[in-house]
Amino acid sequence: MSETMQASALKSESSLDQGQIPATSKTTVLYGRSRLADPHQQLADLAAVDLSHTPQHGNFAETLAARQWQPLQPTKLEIFQINLGKLCNMTCSHCHVDAGPTRTAENMDRATIDACLHALDQTDAHTVDITGGAPEMNPHFRYLVDQCVARGKHVIDRCNLTVLLLPRMQDLPEWLAARGVEIVCSLPHYQQENTDTQRGNGTFEKSITALQRLNTAGYGKGDPQRPLVLVTNPVGTCLAKYNPCIEKEWKNGLQENYGITFDRLIALNNMPISRYLEWLETSGNLQAYMERLVNAFNPGTIAGLMCRNTLSIAWDGRLFDCDFNQMLDLEAQQPNGQHPHIRDFNPEMLAQREIVTGHHCFGCTAGAGSSCSGAIV
Numbered sequence: 001m002s003e004t005m006q007a008s009a010l011k012s013e014s015s016l017d018q019g020q021i022p023a024t025s026k027t028t029v030l031y032g033r034s035r036l037a038d039p040h041q042q043l044a045d046l047a048a049v050d051l052s053h054t055p056q057h058g059n060f061a062e063t064l065a066a067r068q069w070q071p072l073q074p075t076k077l078e079i080f081q082i083n084l085g086k087l088c089n090m091t092c093s094h095c096h097v098d099a100g101p102t103r104t105a106e107n108m109d110r111a112t113i114d115a116c117l118h119a120l121d122q123t124d125a126h127t128v129d130i131t132g133g134a135p136e137m138n139p140h141f142r143y144l145v146d147q148c149v150a151r152g153k154h155v156i157d158r159c160n161l162t163v164l165l166l167p168r169m170q171d172l173p174e175w176l177a178a179r180g181v182e183i184v185c186s187l188p189h190y191q192q193e194n195t196d197t198q199r200g201n202g203t204f205e206k207s208i209t210a211l212q213r214l215n216t217a218g219y220g221k222g223d224p225q226r227p228l229v230l231v232t233n234p235v236g237t238c239l240a241k242y243n244p245c246i247e248k249e250w251k252n253g254l255q256e257n258y259g260i261t262f263d264r265l266i267a268l269n270n271m272p273i274s275r276y277l278e279w280l281e282t283s284g285n286l287q288a289y290m291e292r293l294v295n296a297f298n299p300g301t302i303a304g305l306m307c308r309n310t311l312s313i314a315w316d317g318r319l320f321d322c323d324f325n326q327m328l329d330l331e332a333q334q335p336n337g338q339h340p341h342i343r344d345f346n347p348e349m350l351a352q353r354e355i356v357t358g359h360h361c362f363g364c365t366a367g368a369g370s371s372c373s374g375a376i377v
Helices: 003-016 039-047 060-065 110-120 141-150 172-178 192-199 203-216 244-258 274-282 286-295 299-304 323-327 347-351 359-365
Strands: 079-083 127-131 154-159 182-186 228-232 264-267 310-313
Touching (some): 039 274, 060 359, 079 110, 172 203, 192 203, 299 359
Parallel strands (some): 079 310, 154 182, 228 264
């Protein structure tokens, strides 16, 4: 299939699912013409929250300095996180990427993917974490996966589950299983009400069907070559909660009701950016949520922050310390003051950089911490 035909198929498939866009968020922040479509406005809104009565006045850099962690610098680069774009078949209310069916322009092209692979070859990174949007909807997704597998890298596909039901994706569970790709799936809850509240009516039923297909392909059965991980985000303003009892509850609930098995559950805090920030503001919860994050700061999370061993690559090839900084347009900065692009990848220079931080970073350090791999402590 040519690139033109693939792009046409993507637009067609995204249109097919428009009827399933959650009632809580029918359009993206960008195309809804929200003031928060500008990431600098998001940063300004977070900075305007009065946190003067919280420790270190809610200043993240000062909070790190108080514990001798400033400046925050990277450790050995282990993970290449590649964001293939903002195109998605869904428009979830909590999405920090502001992804959706209308984001057809923001998708990584083949030249940028090849630049990512060239950069990857200059590192000892052992994992390639592929995300989006729905990364599977990028026409070069399978090419990237095959290239990374050929290099002996562990590949993670961050999947929204429902994308697996689109016509062109029917074979993906078996295709990914054959390549030993780890699948990390978003599922707000193992019960229908909480999932559909966050992601739209009908989402839970589709997610269950997709999980059953993954089980049929060998995922979620304890095979280290076919790991299936579920990711949950809290509904509302609670912090993520995880312990072995909760994972057991999820496993029992999904197996008893739907015959579904999975390997691991991870819980992530909702980040106060993009659509979730918009919801916090319109619901009057921003002040209280930021206070909760700041007051729950856990110094034990700092050593394991994902920004320290991960490099985040945007769909257009710009480099960021983490996926959240990427969505706020806070580019990584080398010691020479330059903002690097993947075409100019310089591992030695990047290793000397200071990680860019802000108020949103309290989302990763609150409670047990929150990273792409789940709780930090």
